[in-house]
Amino acid sequence: MRVTVALEGFHAVKHALRFAPDLVRQVTVTDLAAALALADELAPDLHDLLAGRAVEGRVDHPTGVAGAADQPAEERFVxxxxxxxxxxxxxxxxxxxxxxxxxxxxxxxxSGVAFTGGLDPWHPAVVRGSAGLHYALPVLRCDASELTGPVWALDAEGDALGEVPDDVVLAVGSERSGLSAEVRRVATRTVSLPMRPGVSSLNLATALSAALYAWRLRT
Ligand SMILES: C[S@@+](CC[C@H](N)C(=O)[O-])C[C@H]1O[C@@H](n2cnc3c(N)ncnc32)[C@H](O)[C@@H]1O
Incomplete structure (x- = not known):
């Protein structure tokens, strides 16, 4: 069954067109000349694609650009x-x-982002938060028991991070309750990011960002 994803705004449309053009079904713009001017400024690589795909119509977004795309098949190999x-x-x-x-x-x-729990990874507000970058990598649901390889659980009480391996799973917990018992069970290490005394935790996306860039920037 085909599931349609709303692309709200220029950036969501831009990322879907750039990373998965074949999945984009519709691009609507309030004013084609204005949308192309925006593309020339922010994404000149997409000028021709936008010119060929956009149709003028009503758009409820300040950028005057919106669209719709198919949700891709889950890539579970990751x-x-x-x-x-x-x-x-x-x-x-x-x-x-x-x-x-x-x-x-x-x-x-x-290599991808997997979700446990009840939040739909493709909920419109999640796609809004990613600026459409769902289309740049596999995004899927899973059960913690499906994970293989090193699983590093991020937790403020964990060991020092150290060198992050290429094939690691970096797990971050829920906003209020932290890591689940299932993820703690499959974790091969529990690692922390140092914080100044008095600060209890980082936002989950901020903690993830620090760990991912520790991997990305390593020498
Ligand atoms: C807002 S925190 C959760 C706080 C929660 N009260 C708890 O008991 O963990 C959300 C997630 O961000 C990650 N996180 C936050 N601060 C961290 C730190 N200093 N080191 C490693 N991970 C951290 C953890 O994965 C945590 O589960």
Whole structure:
């Protein structure tokens, strides 16, 4: 069954067109000349694609650009094998945090983002938070028991991070309750990011960002 994803705004449309043009079904713009001027300024590589795909119509977004795309088939192989870190969001509750996590995962070059728990990874507010970068890497649901390879659980009480392996799963916990018992059970290490005394925790996307970039920037 085909599931349609709303692309709200220029950046979401831009990322879907750039990373998965074949999945984009519709691009609507309030004013084609204005949309192309925006593309020339922010994404000149997409000028011709936008010119060929956009149709003028009503758009409820300040950028005057919106679209719709198919949700891709789940790429579950990343749960078993990968050459860059896989992110595990362990029962995230806040769509904005999940979207921000997908955004940094895409930017850092992660192999995918897997979700446990009840939040739909493709909820419109998650796609809004990722600026459409769902289309840049596999995004899927999983069960913690499906993970293979090193699983590093991020926790403020964990050991020092050290060198992050390429094939690691980096698991971050839920906003209020932290890591689930299932993820703690499959974790091969529990690692922390140092914080100044008095600070109890980082936002989950911020913690993930620090760990991913520790991997990305390592010498
Ligand atoms: C807002 S925190 C959760 C706080 C929660 N009260 C708890 O007991 O863990 C969300 C997630 O961010 C990650 N995190 C936050 N601060 C961290 C730190 N200093 N080191 C490693 N991970 C951290 C953890 O994965 C944590 O589960």
């Amino acid at each position: 749960l078993r094998a990968r050459s860059t870190p896989l992110v595990l969001l362990d029962d995230p509750k806040h769509p904005g945090n999940a979207g921000a996590a997908i955004r940094v995962a895409a930017a850092a070059g992660a």
